[in-house]
Amino acid sequence: MEILTILIPVSLILGALGLLAFIWAMRTRQFEDMQGDASRILLTDYDDKPAVTEEP
């Protein structure tokens, strides 16, 4: 059962990493245009510009 002292923190840290990634994605407005982003991946023309973020 000692293995639990390693496994539980590990699982919590992994989960927290996922949560942080989600919060980061939200802060950088990656959920603004889900339909557009889904289509954009299929574009053939090369796009080297970063997204225009809509400042409030």
Place this chain on the structure above:
Amino acid sequence: MALIEEHASFAACPACVVVSPSDRVAAIRSQAARIMLSLPGAEGVAAISTVEGVLRAFPGVRTARVNLTQRRVVIEADPHLVAADLIPVLAGVGYEAHELDPGMLSMTETDRQGRELLMRVGVAFFSMMNIMLLSVAVWSGAEAATRDLFHFISGAIALPTVIFCGQPFFRSAWASLRRGKLGMDVPISLALILASSISVYETLHSGEKAYFDAAVMLSFFLLIGRYLDHRSRALARSAAEELAALEVPRAIVLDNGREVVLPIAQVAVGDLVLVRPGGRMPVDGLVVAGTSETDRGLLTGESLPVFAGPGSVVSAGEVNLTGPLTVQVTAAGRDSSLHRMADLVAVAESARTRYTTLADRASALYSPLVHILSFSAFGFWLWQTGGDIRFAVNISAAVLIITCPCALGLAVPAVVTAASGKLFRKGVLIKNGTALERLAQVDTVVFDKTGTLTMGTPEPLGLDALPPEALSVLAALARTSSHPLAMALAARTDTPAKVTDLHEVPGYGVQGLYHGRPVRLGRAEWVGAAPLALTATYLALDGQTHAIGFADQIRPGAEAAIAGLRAQGMTVRLVSGDTEAAVRAFADRVGIPDWVAGALPAEKAALVQDLTGQGRRVLMVGDGLNDTGALAAAHVSISPAQALDAARVASDIVLLGRDLSAIADAVHIARQASRRMVENFGISAAYNVVAVPLALMGAATPLAAALAMSLSSITVSLNALRLRQWKS
């Protein structure tokens, strides 16, 4: 909000009024241009690459980015560019575009709320997954110290989560309690608090049952429902704002003989405004120079143009047809007759918001029931066990968790999101949260004619009956004018005869010399003909006059919409302000036997109220200012995007495309959505019927609670996605 502030700052700054128009222009032009266009037809990858490609290639455009979800494109451009430069470019590649006023789209606040909710969903999901993992061990038989350890860790994750994620529920529960009401959020908050505290107590006393997983799962599912609800509300609100912003009206103001373009809010009473042929009157005023004809179709429903010369009174919304007019402003912006109408509509609107939704009715039934069940379970077990408070609280917490409206909280938002997404893709924009439900109850449809079922562009009748000579003279004369009747004639005729000395007499018609003899095309009295009852223009040639009548051109999809509505068992009626002859001819063509002609705005509204009084649920479809009263009085109303501001404000649903056939689909989808909502209530009730007796008997384990909750939520969401297309 933005509107009021803008207005207030204008009034609070008297100096602004005396600044010359050109300075006002300079102040506006100094900012870099940020143009926002609405693209109702944008769909798929092609739209992104075409629109962005063509815009970026346009000189002066710095960046362009399409948002496919909102169907918009945001453009950063050099200050001298305006939307009017770019709209034809997009039209050239096949995309209809409308200018949006970015200042009026105050999305920031709802945006922030939405992200806050999404953040809580994310946190709740993280906690739920971790606690589930720990709970699986407990469910599969962990004992003694191991179980306590797992409970402790679960509690350490769950307590902060419930405190953080439960805030929206706690806040709204507190607000409803203070108003002395028992809203949906009261039992939710009670369940969250009770489940968490009894679990803490159990954990400290190394008890068997802890409901941390249930508490966190509850907040997760409910937050998803809350988020979906927020999203469809935000979409509706931004749609309403978008429509207010759709028409960014400008006026050409004469400043000592120079023409300057000003936003309508900056036009002052007494300014001289130039209205070019084809332009819409931006203000109420008095004609001081020029003669022309004006089209009042949007205001009164008349399809026949009206003469305008010096001394004529014109109102905002009329379209100037033939000659340039100089108008002295008597009322502008919010004081113009157009906006006063809109204010009246706002009053009528507020009466309609008293509609109680299905969800309201369900929660009114449901909330008290949950409390009664939970408290009676507590009382019963306290008496049964002879005062074992711990056991009784355990049971009542289990009852609260199981009955908690997890599925109920998802049942309506999931359906509304699915349905409004489907409708949005068809070009139907739902502006009002309850419009979908009201649309489902409709049994009578009342259509307006001019501009709604017709396009407002006329079609000439009986051209073949004219002698060839007259036809070729007609062709030559028609090509001289930009009057809509003349343009329709020019499009339908060829081989113009040689007519010299052609010129337009604004307000009357066109004249010229044909083989040295004068020929005229225009108004009956000017040409010397006897006027017909229907819309017509008249040709004078060699002392003879020929009348050319016009019929309205049907809007695409109008017949399909009428047929589709009939197929769904609805009564269709036609009400128009146009003349009897024109309405009769049109009604026969589209096959509506039940029609009213020459109806004044008040009569239209009265007709709708009459039908309502007979117990009918009326859907009004209209576009003009003369329809606004009827639109506001109807149970639910639809207007096309080309309609006047006031009409769009008064209606619940707006059609973005030109095609009317989407109306039949909209009604079908709305009916389906309503059915799904009722089904969803049924499903969650069924789960409760099975699980509640178990909980009351004290047989509900944390595992059973978790299963019941997730199963019912998932079934309800899947059911919501079963909306299908209407196949005729």
